[in-house]
Amino acid sequence: MRARSRGTRQVRRLGVIGGVMALMLSAGVVAAVAAPAPPAAPLVPGTPCTVTARACVDLIALKAWLVQDGRILRGPVPVSIGDEYDPTPPGRYQVEWKAKDWVSREYGSPMPYSVFFAPGGIAFHEGSLQTSSAGCVRLTRDNAIAFFDYLQVGDEVQVHSDVPAGG
Template identity: 50%
Template sequence: MRVKKILIGLSTVAAAALMSACSAAGATTGTALPSTLDIPVTSPAAQPADRSAPAASDAPASVPVKEKPVAEKKEMAPGVPCTITAKACVDLSSHQAWLLDNGQITYGPVKTMPGKAGSTTPLGTWKVLSKEKMHLSREFDNAPMPNSVFFYPGVAFHEGSLSKYSNGCVHLSQTSSLKFFNTLEKGDEVQVVK
Protein backbone atom coordinates (compact mmCIF):
# COMPACT_ATOMS: atom_id res chain seq x y z
CA MET A 1 0.00 0.00 0.00
CA ARG A 2 2.86 2.34 0.85
CA VAL A 3 4.45 1.67 -2.59
CA LYS A 4 1.17 2.58 -4.27
CA LYS A 5 1.02 5.94 -2.44
CA ILE A 6 4.62 6.70 -3.39
CA LEU A 7 3.90 5.89 -7.06
CA ILE A 8 0.78 8.06 -7.04
CA GLY A 9 2.74 10.91 -5.44
CA LEU A 10 5.57 10.62 -7.98
CA SER A 11 3.07 10.45 -10.85
CA THR A 12 1.33 13.59 -9.59
CA VAL A 13 4.64 15.48 -9.32
CA ALA A 14 5.69 14.29 -12.81
CA ALA A 15 2.31 15.28 -14.27
CA ALA A 16 2.53 18.74 -12.67
CA ALA A 17 6.06 19.25 -14.00
CA LEU A 18 5.00 18.09 -17.44
CA MET A 19 1.97 20.38 -17.46
CA SER A 20 3.96 23.42 -16.38
CA ALA A 21 6.59 22.71 -19.04
CA CYS A 22 3.89 22.24 -21.67
CA SER A 23 2.06 25.38 -20.51
CA ALA A 24 5.24 27.40 -20.91
CA ALA A 25 5.80 25.96 -24.39
CA GLY A 26 2.15 26.47 -25.32
CA ALA A 27 2.32 30.11 -24.21
CA THR A 28 5.10 30.85 -26.69
CA THR A 29 3.44 29.07 -29.59
CA GLY A 30 -0.15 29.97 -28.83
CA THR A 31 -1.17 26.30 -28.71
CA ALA A 32 -3.86 25.42 -26.17
CA LEU A 33 -3.07 22.43 -23.96
CA PRO A 34 -5.42 20.29 -21.87
CA SER A 35 -5.84 21.35 -18.23
CA THR A 36 -5.83 17.77 -16.91
CA LEU A 37 -3.68 14.80 -17.72
CA ASP A 38 -4.93 11.23 -17.44
CA ILE A 39 -2.01 9.01 -16.48
CA PRO A 40 -2.89 5.46 -15.51
CA VAL A 41 -1.08 4.45 -12.34
CA THR A 42 -0.52 0.84 -11.39
CA SER A 43 1.71 -0.69 -8.82
CA PRO A 44 4.21 -3.37 -9.78
CA ALA A 45 2.20 -5.87 -7.72
CA ALA A 46 -0.95 -5.14 -9.74
CA GLN A 47 0.69 -6.06 -13.08
CA PRO A 48 0.12 -9.59 -14.37
CA ALA A 49 3.11 -11.89 -14.01
CA ASP A 50 3.07 -13.04 -17.68
CA ARG A 51 3.26 -9.48 -19.08
CA SER A 52 6.69 -8.56 -20.31
CA ALA A 53 7.84 -5.51 -22.21
CA PRO A 54 9.34 -6.26 -25.59
CA ALA A 55 13.10 -6.19 -25.52
CA ALA A 56 15.01 -3.95 -27.90
CA SER A 57 16.14 -7.08 -29.73
CA ASP A 58 12.48 -7.97 -30.45
CA ALA A 59 12.14 -4.91 -32.72
CA PRO A 60 12.46 -5.45 -36.47
CA ALA A 61 16.01 -5.14 -37.78
CA SER A 62 14.93 -2.46 -40.25
CA VAL A 63 11.99 -0.16 -40.61
CA PRO A 64 9.87 -1.02 -43.66
CA VAL A 65 10.42 1.55 -46.40
CA LYS A 66 7.44 2.71 -48.38
CA GLU A 67 8.15 2.06 -52.03
CA LYS A 68 8.25 5.06 -54.32
CA PRO A 69 5.86 4.96 -57.25
CA VAL A 70 7.60 3.89 -60.43
CA ALA A 71 7.00 6.07 -63.46
CA GLU A 72 5.10 4.15 -66.05
CA LYS A 73 7.38 3.47 -69.00
CA LYS A 74 5.56 4.31 -72.19
CA GLU A 75 5.81 2.00 -75.16
CA MET A 76 7.82 3.32 -78.09
CA ALA A 77 6.14 3.54 -81.48
CA PRO A 78 7.88 1.42 -84.14
CA GLY A 79 10.05 3.37 -86.59
CA VAL A 80 10.02 6.68 -84.70
CA PRO A 81 11.78 8.07 -81.60
CA CYS A 82 8.45 8.83 -79.85
CA THR A 83 5.93 6.86 -77.81
CA ILE A 84 2.67 5.36 -79.03
CA THR A 85 0.67 8.18 -77.39
CA ALA A 86 2.07 10.83 -79.77
CA LYS A 87 -0.04 12.10 -82.67
CA ALA A 88 2.95 14.04 -84.02
CA CYS A 89 6.63 13.23 -83.54
CA VAL A 90 9.51 15.61 -84.27
CA ASP A 91 13.16 14.51 -84.24
CA LEU A 92 15.28 17.66 -84.07
CA SER A 93 18.58 15.88 -84.76
CA SER A 94 17.41 14.24 -88.01
CA HIS A 95 15.17 17.17 -89.08
CA GLN A 96 12.23 14.81 -89.55
CA ALA A 97 8.61 14.62 -88.41
CA TRP A 98 5.81 12.04 -88.54
CA LEU A 99 2.10 11.82 -87.92
CA LEU A 100 0.98 8.80 -85.89
CA ASP A 101 -2.24 7.08 -84.91
CA ASN A 102 -2.10 4.60 -82.00
CA GLY A 103 1.65 4.25 -82.50
CA GLN A 104 1.42 3.56 -86.24
CA ILE A 105 2.97 5.95 -88.76
CA THR A 106 0.26 7.50 -90.92
CA TYR A 107 2.43 10.13 -92.62
CA GLY A 108 6.16 10.73 -92.91
CA PRO A 109 8.94 10.98 -92.36
CA VAL A 110 8.92 14.50 -93.76
CA LYS A 111 11.71 17.04 -93.78
CA THR A 112 11.56 19.81 -91.15
CA MET A 113 13.60 22.83 -90.22
CA PRO A 114 13.55 23.47 -86.46
CA GLY A 115 14.62 26.47 -84.38
CA LYS A 116 18.11 27.90 -84.60
CA ALA A 117 20.61 28.12 -81.73
CA GLY A 118 19.26 30.57 -79.16
CA SER A 119 15.69 30.03 -80.41
CA THR A 120 15.53 26.26 -80.24
CA THR A 121 12.34 24.28 -80.61
CA PRO A 122 11.37 23.17 -77.07
CA LEU A 123 12.00 19.50 -76.26
CA GLY A 124 9.24 17.61 -74.50
CA THR A 125 5.70 16.34 -74.72
CA TRP A 126 3.13 19.00 -75.54
CA LYS A 127 -0.52 19.28 -76.57
CA VAL A 128 -1.92 21.08 -79.61
CA LEU A 129 -3.11 24.44 -78.25
CA SER A 130 -4.69 25.98 -81.34
CA LYS A 131 -4.76 26.02 -85.13
CA GLU A 132 -4.86 28.93 -87.52
CA LYS A 133 -5.07 28.59 -91.31
CA MET A 134 -3.16 31.85 -91.96
CA HIS A 135 -1.44 33.16 -88.86
CA LEU A 136 0.36 36.50 -89.12
CA SER A 137 3.22 36.71 -86.66
CA ARG A 138 3.02 39.88 -84.56
CA GLU A 139 6.51 39.07 -83.28
CA PHE A 140 8.04 39.06 -86.78
CA ASP A 141 6.41 42.00 -88.63
CA ASN A 142 3.23 40.12 -89.56
CA ALA A 143 5.20 37.38 -91.30
CA PRO A 144 2.74 34.85 -92.78
CA MET A 145 2.68 31.40 -91.16
CA PRO A 146 0.32 29.27 -93.28
CA ASN A 147 -1.24 26.12 -91.74
CA SER A 148 -0.14 26.95 -88.19
CA VAL A 149 -0.62 24.28 -85.52
CA PHE A 150 0.52 25.71 -82.16
CA PHE A 151 1.72 23.15 -79.61
CA TYR A 152 3.72 25.43 -77.29
CA PRO A 153 3.18 29.17 -76.64
CA GLY A 154 4.56 30.96 -79.72
CA VAL A 155 5.75 27.71 -81.36
CA ALA A 156 3.94 25.94 -84.19
CA PHE A 157 4.20 23.59 -87.12
CA HIS A 158 3.72 25.75 -90.22
CA GLU A 159 4.76 26.17 -93.82
CA GLY A 160 8.25 27.65 -93.96
CA SER A 161 11.75 27.46 -95.36
CA LEU A 162 13.38 24.03 -95.35
CA SER A 163 16.84 25.54 -95.95
CA LYS A 164 16.93 28.15 -93.17
CA TYR A 165 16.46 27.54 -89.42
CA SER A 166 13.34 28.99 -87.78
CA ASN A 167 12.96 31.10 -84.64
CA GLY A 168 11.66 28.08 -82.70
CA CYS A 169 8.82 26.82 -84.89
CA VAL A 170 8.92 23.62 -86.95
CA HIS A 171 8.98 24.54 -90.63
CA LEU A 172 7.33 22.09 -93.04
CA SER A 173 6.79 22.05 -96.80
CA GLN A 174 3.49 23.38 -98.14
CA THR A 175 2.14 19.84 -98.63
CA SER A 176 3.34 18.60 -95.22
CA SER A 177 2.08 21.67 -93.35
CA LEU A 178 -1.37 21.20 -94.90
CA LYS A 179 -1.39 17.50 -93.88
CA PHE A 180 -0.34 18.36 -90.30
CA PHE A 181 -2.96 21.14 -90.18
CA ASN A 182 -5.76 18.89 -91.44
CA THR A 183 -4.79 15.92 -89.23
CA LEU A 184 -3.93 17.37 -85.83
CA GLU A 185 -6.67 18.53 -83.48
CA LYS A 186 -6.61 20.63 -80.31
CA GLY A 187 -5.40 18.46 -77.41
CA ASP A 188 -3.46 15.98 -79.59
CA GLU A 189 -0.05 15.01 -78.19
CA VAL A 190 3.10 16.35 -79.86
CA GLN A 191 6.49 14.95 -78.86
CA VAL A 192 9.70 16.79 -79.69
CA VAL A 193 12.89 14.78 -79.18
CA LYS A 194 16.57 15.16 -80.00
Protein backbone atom coordinates (compact mmCIF):
# COMPACT_ATOMS: atom_id res chain seq x y z
CA MET A 1 0.00 0.00 0.00
CA ARG A 2 2.74 2.34 0.80
CA ALA A 3 4.14 2.13 -2.76
CA ARG A 4 0.70 2.98 -4.13
CA SER A 5 0.32 6.06 -1.98
CA ARG A 6 3.72 7.34 -3.07
CA GLY A 7 2.79 6.71 -6.70
CA THR A 8 -0.51 8.50 -6.19
CA ARG A 9 1.27 11.47 -4.60
CA GLN A 10 3.70 11.67 -7.50
CA VAL A 11 0.82 11.60 -9.99
CA ARG A 12 -0.95 14.33 -8.01
CA ARG A 13 2.24 16.45 -7.93
CA LEU A 14 2.70 16.07 -11.66
CA GLY A 15 -0.95 16.95 -12.17
CA VAL A 16 -0.63 20.06 -10.00
CA ILE A 17 2.63 21.13 -11.68
CA GLY A 18 1.12 20.51 -15.11
CA GLY A 19 -1.96 22.54 -14.17
CA VAL A 20 0.14 25.43 -12.88
CA MET A 21 2.29 25.36 -16.03
CA ALA A 22 -0.84 25.36 -18.21
CA LEU A 23 -2.21 28.37 -16.32
CA MET A 24 1.10 30.20 -16.60
CA LEU A 25 1.36 29.46 -20.30
CA SER A 26 -2.20 30.58 -20.93
CA ALA A 27 -1.44 33.80 -19.05
CA GLY A 28 1.73 34.32 -21.09
CA VAL A 29 3.95 34.11 -18.02
CA VAL A 30 6.29 31.37 -19.26
CA ALA A 31 5.86 31.74 -22.99
CA ALA A 32 9.22 32.27 -24.66
CA VAL A 33 7.72 33.94 -27.69
CA ALA A 34 9.55 37.16 -28.53
CA ALA A 35 7.42 40.25 -28.49
CA PRO A 36 7.31 42.05 -31.80
CA ALA A 37 10.03 44.67 -32.12
CA PRO A 38 8.88 48.26 -32.05
CA PRO A 39 8.61 49.68 -35.53
CA ALA A 40 11.88 51.09 -36.80
CA ALA A 41 12.06 54.76 -37.61
CA PRO A 42 11.46 55.39 -41.31
CA LEU A 43 14.44 55.71 -43.63
CA VAL A 44 15.60 58.96 -45.13
CA PRO A 45 14.80 58.52 -48.84
CA GLY A 46 17.93 57.77 -50.87
CA THR A 47 20.00 56.72 -47.82
CA PRO A 48 20.40 53.61 -45.65
CA CYS A 49 19.79 55.71 -42.50
CA THR A 50 16.74 56.45 -40.40
CA VAL A 51 15.25 59.89 -39.86
CA THR A 52 16.91 60.09 -36.42
CA ALA A 53 20.37 60.46 -38.02
CA ARG A 54 22.03 63.85 -38.46
CA ALA A 55 24.89 62.27 -40.43
CA CYS A 56 24.69 59.11 -42.52
CA VAL A 57 27.48 57.00 -44.02
CA ASP A 58 27.10 54.16 -46.54
CA LEU A 59 30.30 52.09 -46.40
CA ILE A 60 29.30 50.06 -49.47
CA ALA A 61 28.52 53.01 -51.76
CA LEU A 62 31.26 55.23 -50.22
CA LYS A 63 28.81 58.09 -49.72
CA ALA A 64 27.75 60.31 -46.83
CA TRP A 65 24.90 62.71 -46.13
CA LEU A 66 23.91 65.41 -43.68
CA VAL A 67 20.29 65.04 -42.61
CA GLN A 68 17.80 67.27 -40.81
CA ASP A 69 14.32 66.12 -39.80
CA GLY A 70 14.42 63.25 -42.27
CA ARG A 71 15.49 65.42 -45.22
CA ILE A 72 18.86 65.44 -46.96
CA LEU A 73 20.67 68.74 -46.43
CA ARG A 74 23.89 67.75 -48.18
CA GLY A 75 24.84 64.70 -50.18
CA PRO A 76 25.47 62.21 -51.28
CA VAL A 77 29.11 63.22 -51.02
CA PRO A 78 32.06 60.90 -51.76
CA VAL A 79 34.08 59.53 -48.85
CA SER A 80 37.17 57.45 -48.21
CA ILE A 81 37.01 54.92 -45.37
CA GLY A 82 39.21 52.41 -43.58
CA ASP A 83 40.50 49.19 -45.09
CA GLU A 84 40.31 45.58 -43.89
CA TYR A 85 43.11 46.21 -41.35
CA ASP A 86 41.63 49.44 -39.95
CA PRO A 87 37.94 49.27 -40.87
CA THR A 88 35.43 52.03 -40.35
CA PRO A 89 33.08 50.55 -37.75
CA PRO A 90 29.40 50.31 -38.69
CA GLY A 91 26.87 51.28 -36.05
CA ARG A 92 24.96 54.09 -34.42
CA TYR A 93 27.02 56.71 -32.64
CA GLN A 94 26.83 60.21 -31.25
CA VAL A 95 29.19 63.06 -31.98
CA GLU A 96 31.57 63.09 -29.01
CA TRP A 97 33.70 66.16 -29.74
CA LYS A 98 35.09 68.35 -32.52
CA ALA A 99 38.47 69.90 -33.33
CA LYS A 100 39.15 72.24 -36.24
CA ASP A 101 42.94 71.69 -36.43
CA TRP A 102 43.49 68.23 -34.96
CA VAL A 103 46.64 66.17 -35.54
CA SER A 104 46.42 62.41 -35.03
CA ARG A 105 48.36 61.36 -31.94
CA GLU A 106 48.75 57.85 -33.34
CA TYR A 107 49.90 58.71 -36.87
CA GLY A 108 51.00 62.34 -36.61
CA SER A 109 48.75 63.17 -39.57
CA PRO A 110 46.70 66.35 -39.82
CA MET A 111 42.94 65.81 -39.48
CA PRO A 112 41.40 69.19 -40.30
CA TYR A 113 37.75 69.77 -39.35
CA SER A 114 37.49 66.61 -37.23
CA VAL A 115 34.13 65.49 -35.89
CA PHE A 116 34.77 62.51 -33.56
CA PHE A 117 31.93 60.03 -33.24
CA ALA A 118 33.18 56.48 -32.55
CA PRO A 119 35.61 54.77 -30.15
CA GLY A 120 39.24 54.69 -31.21
CA GLY A 121 39.37 58.24 -32.51
CA ILE A 122 37.10 57.62 -35.51
CA ALA A 123 36.03 60.92 -37.06
CA PHE A 124 34.81 62.71 -40.14
CA HIS A 125 37.66 64.94 -41.37
CA GLU A 126 39.28 66.43 -44.42
CA GLY A 127 41.60 64.07 -46.25
CA SER A 128 42.46 62.33 -49.48
CA LEU A 129 39.70 60.30 -51.08
CA GLN A 130 42.28 58.38 -53.15
CA THR A 131 43.56 56.15 -50.32
CA SER A 132 42.09 54.28 -47.38
CA SER A 133 42.03 55.85 -43.95
CA ALA A 134 42.88 54.29 -40.59
CA GLY A 135 39.14 53.94 -39.96
CA CYS A 136 38.01 57.55 -40.25
CA VAL A 137 35.57 58.91 -42.82
CA ARG A 138 37.54 61.27 -45.05
CA LEU A 139 35.84 64.10 -46.92
CA THR A 140 36.87 66.80 -49.38
CA ARG A 141 37.68 70.15 -47.78
CA ASP A 142 34.31 71.75 -48.60
CA ASN A 143 32.40 68.73 -47.31
CA ALA A 144 34.57 68.44 -44.18
CA ILE A 145 33.83 72.09 -43.37
CA ALA A 146 30.10 71.52 -43.92
CA PHE A 147 30.07 68.43 -41.64
CA PHE A 148 32.14 70.29 -39.03
CA ASP A 149 29.85 73.34 -39.06
CA TYR A 150 26.58 71.38 -39.06
CA LEU A 151 27.19 68.53 -36.61
CA GLN A 152 27.06 69.22 -32.88
CA VAL A 153 28.08 67.15 -29.85
CA GLY A 154 25.33 64.61 -29.19
CA ASP A 155 24.08 64.42 -32.80
CA GLU A 156 23.40 60.90 -34.08
CA VAL A 157 25.73 59.41 -36.69
CA GLN A 158 24.71 56.21 -38.47
CA VAL A 159 27.32 54.16 -40.34
CA HIS A 160 25.92 51.35 -42.50
CA SER A 161 27.63 48.42 -44.19
CA ASP A 162 24.45 46.67 -45.30
CA VAL A 163 24.48 45.09 -48.72
CA PRO A 164 21.31 46.20 -50.52
CA ALA A 165 18.67 43.51 -51.10
CA GLY A 166 19.45 41.64 -54.29
CA GLY A 167 22.98 43.06 -54.39
